[in-house]
Amino acid sequence: MATRSIFRTISGRLTVGSNLTRNAESSRFSKPYSADAAIGGSIVEDSEEKDDLRSRIFRLRLPKRSATTVLEKWVGEGNQITVNELRVISKELRRTRRYKHALEVTEYLVQHEETNISDADYASRIDLISKVFGIDAAERYFEGLQPSSKTPETYTSLLHAYAASKQTERAEALFKRIIESDSLTFGAITYNEMMTLYMSIGEVEKVRDVIEVMKGRNVSPDIFTYNLWLSSCAARFDIDELRRILEEMRREGGSNEGWARYIDLTSVYINSSRLTNAESSSPVESEKSISQREWVTYDFLMILHTGLGNKGMVDQIWKSLRNTNQKLSSRSYICVVSSYLMLGCLREAGEVVDQWKESKTTEFDGSACLRILNAFRDVGLEEKASEFQLLLVEKKCSLEDEIS
Template sequence: MSALRRAANPSRLQITHHVIARAFCSKFGITNCSLSDTCEKSLQMGGHVSCGHSVIYFLGVRNLCLQSRTSNSNGEAADGFLDVDELPVCHKVDRLPDDVDDEEYADEQGISRDEAEVSKTEAANSSLGSSETEKDLYHSDEVRGKNHTTPLFKVIMEAPWQSVSSVLNKWVEGGNHLGRDEVMTALRSLRRRRLYGKALQFVEWLEINKRLNFVERDYACHLDLIAKVHGLQKAEKYIDRVPESFRSEVIYEALLANCVSTSNYKKAEEVFKKITDLALPISIFSCNQLLLLYKRFSRNKIADLLVMMEKENIKPSLFTYKLLIDTKARANDITGMEQIMEAMKTDGVEPDLVTQAMVANHYIVGGLNGKAEATLKEMEGEDVIENRKACKLLLPLYASLGKADEVERIWKWCESDPSLDECLAAIEAWGKLGRVEDAESVFESMLRTWKKLLSKHYNSLLNVYANHKLLSKGKELAKRMSDNGCRIGPSTWDALIKLYVKAGELEKADSILQKVAQQNQVRPLYSSYITLLDQYAKRGDIYNSEKIFHRLKQIEYSGRMQQYQLLLEAYVNAKAPAYGFRERMKADNMFPSKQILAQLAALDAFKKTHISELD
């Protein structure tokens, strides 16, 4: 498609690529983005190593003996809050009620919310199985709208983990139909619930018993599940088992996506190079995966990748532009962001509401309220009632601008018959405006309208309480969640930890996180640890900052610059030298950012002072 468009109008695409590439070249000091240089740089890639396998260089960290709270007979702790042991937590799930929606379950488990420094757009599209970047491994459009609780899906869900194959054998022997649509529907449902282990057993059973004529996307799906369950090394070895005629770019794209989702920088670039070495087509999906990687870890490589895309006639997608817009804005280059928006329109790609909302948010962060408001009016269109889907985005953005009258105006249109998403947006908006009672009113209205609310609905109000340091109200709401049988997952724990931290009870928040991490098989969110690390750093508490930093590495939340910056901040605030910190970063295959270099320069002054005292 991109080649045809270039042939029809080659100059337009070429101009678009050059505008984007020049924007990045100028920002990151790249003065000569020649095609020959770019190809060599892009195809001879090297750099960071997997965040989950870096060498741990840790100074004097020991486990803390945190005192557990005493509980009364009702399960309440001495402070009146329900004890962690008594709250229903999310363990590995064999079976779920039929009325639990897949996407809602995934949201309750904190899926796609692990990275506080990653935009919502990126987080929602960072792996196979997401919307815009998805290489659809199920290739059946009819499957998407079907009921997920099919007989086959129920059989797999109810099967014990160790007996999936035998249960499936009996099911087929009973004369039950096993067509491609049934298989893909079951697989999609298992993956959406993050039951990758059972999904893998199902796919292996299909392949071994030849119950399905495997094509390239079936092999790619199998590889993807192996990577998620057993890791990248075994997934890569599986490629040797794939018939050579089916080793297309789709297979390697599945591996590439898993490298990126696990932040394995070096392996991701190796896989991309493998695609080019095998002369397989380079798709926009592969390029977007590298953009995700470079956006997090190596923004100076983005310009090279864009020029390589131009040479290979790879047309940017809407998601490509979203990534580039967000990257420029996060580098405080609003002019560059606007240039990319113009290039996007020149290329005939219209920004969707999410893109416009992202741009408006960056304007607000940059203090350009006039431009932000103009963008919001553009999102509204001539009649917001006709453009109802924009309301859930507009409410919190107008609140960020401090426009209480605009929030009232839009909520008035929604209030008579709101959707759950609009209610959540309204709670967030009223919370931003400090109108806690209005947020509570929306929540109580939700309880009256819908029979049962999910954890994420309680979490929206819990976050409002946390932001306004309303500890007692937050505890009461958490107990209410438990009493109403809500599943307490990582997102709820994240909100509770923030609640305690903002109320000044940092040690209590730390003890909750440690206990939750020990008791649950679903790991806490990255942001939960960062909330604690940020507070310890502000205190100049090196010991506890190192402790949290070490925990992040233990559970493979590493390879992110933010945690290094916060750890260094602890040393700066303690006015203590961080001996060997550059070596630690080098051992972890991390390269200092400008902010970290500035922090290290400040710490060098402390080092000289300490040495001078010895003279």
């Protein structure tokens, strides 16, 4: 739908290590290759299915079987391989969590066409090594790179590996090297990694410190930066700063329609929720270790993924929240209903309304639904408001008199 396309345009689908399929000149390989001894494996499954390089690699069902052997055999049969072909295959393997095979493909690429290796290729290898062999191996690989290959992309990839495994001391030491660097220029994505780490370990107050460093170095925030900043404020129940950030986003966004839609969605959440008088700022831990503070952060992460059109992530976050032992708040229902409406997922929004009405712990709040409806109208999203109104009528929410 149009709204989803707009949101996707905002983000540019930023990923750690930048774009792993950066355009590069295609190169041909013809010499045989010795399998990486650190990884090993040998057996290749034969099949009568489609016979191209990608299909052969994807027919390897077990990680112990070697993509390197497939590549060697392919070249040995007189076939050729391009750099971009290997990049695409590696990216697809990563997407399906076949990290060991993806790493073997990138190793083949490095061994055979080193002169055409991009910064993104090295960054991808750091990430894959951390997943296959662990953080220590990834760190050794990074430190062993030539100085010319220690770029913003490779630094950020290692920082991401530290952040993902909550290696706070290592991440902070690397971040110190990054901000003290005079020869390299780092973008928002690098700073976002540190903020993501601090949010994940509950040190939300440090997010603002990263923001100050970022602004001091004249690095422009992106949509992820603002989301993390908003989330940290929400976790501290600092509504005044939340509103100041939204005003800054409006100034920085200019005439970007997608950016404005994201701000509007966040405003819908703030204006329709009860954050100002909601739960105590003292977190109440559940058996599954999600506190009320963290819960607000999950709500904002849901808004982020809505802004990017990532319905799957919205589904996953909502499922995670429902599977905790914490009592769901009206705020969380407001957030997920708003998200599904923005994504055009009326069926899912209706299911959430049903779950809310059937909940034995959280009373259905008709006035909250009315606030969502009015908030959509206030920011000019009339079509969304009309869809939600019809949904409420269909679900017999008894708001006819109030919303007519």
